[in-house]
Amino acid sequence: MNKKSRFQIATLLLSVMLVATACSSNNSSSTTTEPKSTNSSTANQTEDKKGSDEKVKLRIMTITTDENRNNIMEQFIKPNLAKEFPNLEVEFEPGGGGEDLANKIKTYNASGDMPDVFWSDAGFFTALNQAGNIMDLTDSITESGFINKFKVPEALKHIDGKIYSLNSGADTYFTPVIFYHKDIFEEAGVTVPQTFDEFLNVSKTLKGKGIVPVATPGKDGWGPQLYMLQQMIQIGDPQAMIDLVNNNIDFEHPSVVAGVERIEQMAKEGVFADGIANLDYGPAVEMFTSKKSAMLMMFTWELPNLAKIDTVDFFPFPSASEQYDSNKVVQFWGSPLNGYAVSSKTEHPEEALKLVEFLAMQDALYFESIGSAISLETGNAPGELEPLMKKYLTWYNGAEVMIPSLALNSVDSRTSAEIATYGARILTGEYPAADFIKQINQVWKENTWFEN
Amino acid sequence: MNKHFSTKMSITIFVTPALLIFTIFCVYPLLPQLWMSLHNHNGFQNLGFVGLDNYLSVIKTSSFWTAHKNTYLILAMSVLIGLPISMCFALFIDIQTTKLRRFFKTAAMFPAILSVVVISQIWVAFYEPNWGLFNSILRSIGLDSLTRSWLTDEKTVMMSIGLTFLWQYIGLNAILLYTGIKTIPKNYYEAALIDGANFFQISTRITIPLLQEVIKYVLIVSSLGSMAFYAHVRVMTAGGPGDLSRTVIYQMYYTAFDTSQFGKGTAIAVIFILQCLIISFLIQRFVAREKLEF
Numbered sequence: 001m002n003k004k005s006r007f008q009i010a011t012l013l014l015s016v017m018l019v020a021t022a023c024s025s026n027n028s029s030s031t032t033t034e035p036k037s038t039n040s041s042t043a044n045q046t047e048d049k050k051g052s053d054e055k056v057k058l059r060i061m062t063i064t065t066d067e068n069r070n071n072i073m074e075q076f077i078k079p080n081l082a083k084e085f086p087n088l089e090v091e092f093e094p095g096g097g098g099e100d101l102a103n104k105i106k107t108y109n110a111s112g113d114m115p116d117v118f119w120s121d122a123g124f125f126t127a128l129n130q131a132g133n134i135m136d137l138t139d140s141i142t143e144s145g146f147i148n149k150f151k152v153p154e155a156l157k158h159i160d161g162k163i164y165s166l167n168s169g170a171d172t173y174f175t176p177v178i179f180y181h182k183d184i185f186e187e188a189g190v191t192v193p194q195t196f197d198e199f200l201n202v203s204k205t206l207k208g209k210g211i212v213p214v215a216t217p218g219k220d221g222w223g224p225q226l227y228m229l230q231q232m233i234q235i236g237d238p239q240a241m242i243d244l245v246n247n248n249i250d251f252e253h254p255s256v257v258a259g260v261e262r263i264e265q266m267a268k269e270g271v272f273a274d275g276i277a278n279l280d281y282g283p284a285v286e287m288f289t290s291k292k293s294a295m296l297m298m299f300t301w302e303l304p305n306l307a308k309i310d311t312v313d314f315f316p317f318p319s320a321s322e323q324y325d326s327n328k329v330v331q332f333w334g335s336p337l338n339g340y341a342v343s344s345k346t347e348h349p350e351e352a353l354k355l356v357e358f359l360a361m362q363d364a365l366y367f368e369s370i371g372s373a374i375s376l377e378t379g380n381a382p383g384e385l386e387p388l389m390k391k392y393l394t395w396y397n398g399a400e401v402m403i404p405s406l407a408l409n410s411v412d413s414r415t416s417a418e419i420a421t422y423g424a425r426i427l428t429g430e431y432p433a434a435d436f437i438k439q440i441n442q443v444w445k446e447n448t449w450f451e452n
Numbered sequence: 453m454n455k456h457f458s459t460k461m462s463i464t465i466f467v468t469p470a471l472l473i474f475t476i477f478c479v480y481p482l483l484p485q486l487w488m489s490l491h492n493h494n495g496f497q498n499l500g501f502v503g504l505d506n507y508l509s510v511i512k513t514s515s516f517w518t519a520h521k522n523t524y525l526i527l528a529m530s531v532l533i534g535l536p537i538s539m540c541f542a543l544f545i546d547i548q549t550t551k552l553r554r555f556f557k558t559a560a561m562f563p564a565i566l567s568v569v570v571i572s573q574i575w576v577a578f579y580e581p582n583w584g585l586f587n588s589i590l591r592s593i594g595l596d597s598l599t600r601s602w603l604t605d606e607k608t609v610m611m612s613i614g615l616t617f618l619w620q621y622i623g624l625n626a627i628l629l630y631t632g633i634k635t636i637p638k639n640y641y642e643a644a645l646i647d648g649a650n651f652f653q654i655s656t657r658i659t660i661p662l663l664q665e666v667i668k669y670v671l672i673v674s675s676l677g678s679m680a681f682y683a684h685v686r687v688m689t690a691g692g693p694g695d696l697s698r699t700v701i702y703q704m705y706y707t708a709f710d711t712s713q714f715g716k717g718t719a720i721a722v723i724f725i726l727q728c729l730i731i732s733f734l735i736q737r738f739v740a741r742e743k744l745e746f
Contacts (some may be wrong), residue, residue, distance in 0.1 A: 099709065099710050102709070102710075103710075106495040106496065106709060106712070109495070109496050110495060110496075124496075124712070125497065125498070125607070127494050127496040127712060128496060130496065130497060131496040131497045133496070212582070219689075219692065220690040220691075220692060221689055221692070221694075256481035273582065274582055274601050275580065275581040275582070275601035275604050277601075277602065277604040277693035278576075278601070278603045278604050278688075278689055278692065278693065279693060292582075308623055311684050412712070413710065413712040414711035414712060414713060415707070417710040417711045418711070421691075421692070421694050421695055421706075422691045422694055424692045424694050425692070425693050425694030425695075425696070427604075427693065428605075428606070428693045428694075430605075430606055431693075431694065441549040
């Protein structure tokens with residue numbers, strides 16, 4: 001071996017070592033968070049004083065899906081946090097919502113850089129739990145007594161009996177309804193429909209008068225994925241919907257097929273705004289509030305905002321069969337897995353646990369301030385409810401059959417994403433319900449949700 | 453001196469730093485992807501080795517082929533429509549007066565310097581079916597029958613997104629080509645004019661042949677840019693309606709992140725990388741093969 005060859009081999013080895021060194025992980029350095037002193041410049045402080053002034057640094061990834069969430073952050077969390085936790089230095093990261101939030105959490109999880117506190121979601125809970133990255137809060141909130149502030153503590157528990165996240169309980173009161181403008185209905189000479197066929201006729205009349213009948217977010221399959229599929233099934237056969245949520249039937253069940261066909265029928269008969277399959281959340285709500293559409297299919301989390309418009313009222317999804325009574329059956333949105341959670345890898349579990357209680361309470365204070373119903377008691381005297389909220393709560397509390405949301409309680413992330421994908425296609429009116437059933441039923445068979 | 457620099461040892465010394473950087477930042481990140489593509493990974497944990505199952509599974513899905521059809525449609529639009537228009541625009545700029553040239557150069561660059569999100573949102577508004585620009589124009593000239601929901605119609609969605617992409621980058625490519633035109637010696641043109649050549653003859657016999665190195669560069673950048681087409685789709689349609697406007701990159705993202713099938717997502721990524729390498733090789737092999745000196 002001559003000198004040149006030896007030099008070349010040595011260079012190659014050096015290169016490999018450098019690559020290996022540069023790319024190897026260093027767990028200790030990536031996860032250590034150095035406490036930060038805020039008063040390091042004060043010369044006369046004693047050592048003890050310095051120690052007590054050290055701030056604990058925490059990272060929070062919050063849900064930032066809509067105006068409510070932004071208001072909670074700006075009007076409640078940020079102003080109250082400094083007063084409540086002077087020893088904390090908190091770095092907020094907006095997480096978006098839905099798939100965006102899930103993807104960020106997945107990325108952080110993969111890089112071993114999970115936020116200390118984050119908004120957990122049923123969509124990615126299972127995988128997060130399997131990886132041992134979400135903390136069981138049961139003992140902590142029992143010891144602190146925070147659990148006693150919930151009207152129904154049992155509702156916080158996952159099917160394994162543990163509590164993984166905290167929220168205001170407002171979710172439980174969210175259900176999809178159809179908001180409408182009373183004045184537009186009057187001018188068009190139509191009344192609130194009681195049956196699905198009447199609903200189609202009302203839409204036809206409105207469309208004939210040049211009014212867009214219904215707006216709802218359809219982009220990325222938002223509507224079909226989160227409420228429409230379930231509503232269209234349960235207005236025909238509530239029991240079939242309960243069975244589907246519990247995995248007792250599949251998508252080939254006649255009542256499920258009929259539900260999907262109702263979506264196709266609405267799309268084909270022009271119930272929705274043109275381009276519904278690409279209509280985003282904000283524009284859909286704006287289309288309704290600016291009276292470009294007569295109705296809005298939406299969850300009641302928008303009720304406090306929409307109640308500010310005098311002409312707005314709501315009605316439940318109309319019945320498609322005698323098996324469904326719109327005054328007795330509702331779909332509810334909540335999931336015990338949606339809420340503020342703590343990473344099991346956090347270096348400051350004590351502070352993080354206190355923080356999730358604080359965050360859940362700020363949510364409750366906000367929803368209470370806008371007149372929403374909540375299950376986390378704030379200690380404040382109940383305020384006077386808006387008439388529309390009163391009407392809503394009377395209807396909602398009178399329901400005898402409460403069906404959990406399919407989107408939050410029965411599907412893994414793949415099934416959820418595929419329902420969204422093909423649900424959006426049905427909204428175009430060019431995709432047959434039969435194709436949807438065929439596609440989704442295959443995915444449903446491979447749904448891993450019920451394996452855990 | 454030259455003798456020293458052409459020895460194997462000196463070549464090794466000079467090449468090593470670049471090779472190292474390339475290895476660390478370009479080759480090494482691919483290895484975990486390759487490894488992951490052979491495993492069942494849900495984004496949170498590895499659920500076991502599955503061999504080539506991920507590859508076999510992804511190629512069996514209709515969305516995978518829809519994504520390929522869309523990606524190659526964008527590539528074709530970019531290369532067969534975009535590049536010729538950019539070339540025409542570059543030639544057009546070259547024959548303008550100084551003042552107009554300055555205006556056209558600024559105008560051409562403007563869309564390219566704007567954020568993709570801004571551009572996409574503007575075009576979403578243009579395509580809006582109820583009050584958007586295109587349908588409004590069609591209605592105002594009595595062509596109501598041609599109005600449609602551009603971004604939800606299966607027949608028009610991909611072309612509509614592709615048009616936005618072309619609009620954004622045609623100007624930038626034109627500027628690159630124009631810069632190349634300015635490097636061609638003027639005496640070639642003077643000789644051609646003395647011989648009585650017209651604009652078309654000058655363009656096809658002198659300008660375009662002498663621009664082949666620049667054309668090659670623009671072709672590679674446009675092709676790989678088209679292959680990696682994602683952001684416009686994300687903003688304008690989120691791949692929808694359904695999977696109808698997904699590209700390969702979008703399908704990879706959707707599979708990995710939205711459905712938590714990271715093994716399958718990385719399998720798509722590996723297939724995609726191979727395609728990009730093949731396209732780069734073909735362009736290198738067949739475009740501008742002879743080195744021109746002028």
